Amino acid sequence: MTKPVIVWFRNDLRFADNPALTAAAASGQPVLCLYIYDEETPAQWREGGASRWWLHHSLSKMDPICIRKGVAEKVLEDVVRETGAVAVHWNRAYEPYAVARDTRIKAMLKDMGVDAQSHKGNVLFEPWELKTGTGGPYRVFTPFYKACLANINLIGASLPAPKFEAASLDGLKVDELDLLPTLPWDKGFYEMWEPGEDGARERLQTFIESPMKDYKEKRDYPSIEATSRLSPHLHFGEISHRDVWHTAEPHAGAPAFLREVAWREFSIHLLYHNPTLPEAPLQPKFADFPWQPDAKYLEAWKRGMTGYPIVDAGMRELWQTGWMHNRVRMIVGSFLVKHLLQPWQEGEAWFWDCLVDADLPNNSASWQWIAGCGADAAPYFRVFNPILQGLKFDPEGAYVRRFVPELKDVPNDFIHTPWEWMGKTSYPAPIINHEAGRNRALEAYAKVKNNKE
DNA sequence: TGAAATGTTGGGGCG
DNA sequence: ACGCCCCAACATTTC
Numbered sequence: 001m002t003k004p005v006i007v008w009f010r011n012d013l014r015f016a017d018n019p020a021l022t023a024a025a026a027s028g029q030p031v032l033c034l035y036i037y038d039e040e041t042p043a044q045w046r047e048g049g050a051s052r053w054w055l056h057h058s059l060s061k062m063d064p065i066c067i068r069k070g071v072a073e074k075v076l077e078d079v080v081r082e083t084g085a086v087a088v089h090w091n092r093a094y095e096p097y098a099v100a101r102d103t104r105i106k107a108m109l110k111d112m113g114v115d116a117q118s119h120k121g122n123v124l125f126e127p128w129e130l131k132t133g134t135g136g137p138y139r140v141f142t143p144f145y146k147a148c149l150a151n152i153n154l155i156g157a158s159l160p161a162p163k164f165e166a167a168s169l170d171g172l173k174v175d176e177l178d179l180l181p182t183l184p185w186d187k188g189f190y191e192m193w194e195p196g197e198d199g200a201r202e203r204l205q206t207f208i209e210s211p212m213k214d215y216k217e218k219r220d221y222p223s224i225e226a227t228s229r230l231s232p233h234l235h236f237g238e239i240s241h242r243d244v245w246h247t248a249e250p251h252a253g254a255p256a257f258l259r260e261v262a263w264r265e266f267s268i269h270l271l272y273h274n275p276t277l278p279e280a281p282l283q284p285k286f287a288d289f290p291w292q293p294d295a296k297y298l299e300a301w302k303r304g305m306t307g308y309p310i311v312d313a314g315m316r317e318l319w320q321t322g323w324m325h326n327r328v329r330m331i332v333g334s335f336l337v338k339h340l341l342q343p344w345q346e347g348e349a350w351f352w353d354c355l356v357d358a359d360l361p362n363n364s365a366s367w368q369w370i371a372g373c374g375a376d377a378a379p380y381f382r383v384f385n386p387i388l389q390g391l392k393f394d395p396e397g398a399y400v401r402r403f404v405p406e407l408k409d410v411p412n413d414f415i416h417t418p419w420e421w422m423g424k425t426s427y428p429a430p431i432i433n434h435e436a437g438r439n440r441a442l443e444a445y446a447k448v449k450n451n452k453e
Numbered sequence: 454t455g456a457a458a459t460g461t462t463g464g465g466g467c468g
Numbered sequence: 469a470c471g472c473c474c475c476a477a478c479a480t481t482t483c
Binding site: 379380381382383438442445446 | 482483
Binding site: 378383388 | 456457
């Protein structure tokens with residue numbers, strides 16, 4: 001039997017525009033498509049509940065795929081011995097633990113006499129490809145984005161899904177990974193999402209055909225389906241950044257949308273160059289920020305019981321659908337870290353568990369951004385007013401009423417200030433007065449303002 | 454990718 | 469007709 005070539009799939013669960021797969025197929029040898037459910041990833045950054053749901057369904061769509069479970073290094077060693085594989089291909093990942101793991105694995109494979117090849121498949125630009133004038137990595141988005149545009153002709157064309165002879169090998173069934181929840185909190189997920197490469201492409205096409213042309217004007221209104229909702233597909237690599245770029249680029253509304261894709265790249269680069277991004281503030285002066293951890297506040301926020309309709313609608317959307325509109329993510333994030341003075345890492349951890357698009361670079365970079373301690377971060381005095389944000393971006397209360405049914409009878413005039421309404425509702429009173437919370441946040445942030453780097 | 458406070462302007466009501 | 473005041477609308481600055 002001809003010896004196979006292994007393609008090690010990670011968060012690149014697709015066959016189209018997959019450079020590792022294309023390279024393996026080009027060898028002319030049988031290709032073993034391998035997925036390893038990795039038990040080596042640090043416990044804190046294993047897939048959260050919502051992501052496991054997605055992963056289950058995304059893996060179910062992969063064909064062919066051989067699924068194994070364990071420590072990647074060990075599994076690869078076993079699979080190479082079982083199959084006599086002569087080469088292993090994968091697309092590079094950029095999370096700190098993944099970089100360390102892949103480096104070790106490459107060395108191990110070379111020691112075994114196996115050709116180990118990593119490819120650029122998950123980004124437009126490698127984190128070391130774009131440099132500022134002084135040679136360092138970008139820390140501000142706008143110049144980063146300009147550099148992306150200036151170099152966009154270098155990303156190359158997307159690759160079609162290659163033809164190849166599939167090698168087969170015993171593996172686990174998806175069910176045996178035990179990724180689905182035991183309690184049925186995932187009901188709302190099925191009608192909203194279609195994980196997998198086909199679902200990703202379909203989502204992109206639908207978006208391009210209509211909402212994208214108005215993306216710039218409508219993307220901030222959470223009751224309107226004006227955003228692409230591609231984030232989970234992108235996180236799991238069911239479609240590549242490059243494919244999204246090329247497919248969207250010729251159509252109306254593309255620039256505003258592609259700018260957001262570039263934010264994903266920016267976060268990836270940022271994490272690569274700052275490996276402690278998920279844990280520690282990027283700006284050292286925030287090390288002694290006077291957070292006031294409080295279990296009751298945190299719990300009220302998680303459950304969507306803060307008494308601010310736009311905040312609670314967002315937190316409940318997250319719980320029910322595994323996703324939250326971006327505008328609302330900013331509002332709930334600001335509320336948690338500023339009004340409630342809870343450490344941003346708490347919000348980061350909750351999002352990690354609840355989001356189907358939980359993504360280490362994006363999640364950590366965005367939480368640091370809203371907390372003001374990150375790159376290109378919000379100025380310390382920027383405190384979102386949850387009432388005004390509600391009035392501005394959900395003026396009819398359509399979004400709020402959808403996710404906070406207790407408020408269905410509240411008239412429009414009071415939908416964002418239900419505590420001023422004389423009627424009866426079981427909805428809780430605000431857990432903190434807006435102005436008091438705002439002032440307390442400004443005081444706390446003022447302490448940090450003059451700290452030296 | 455903000456909000457609030459403060460400042461400025463100009464139209465309309467009214468003595 | 470005129471000056472004065474009020475206040476909404478807009479602009480600027482401050483947090």
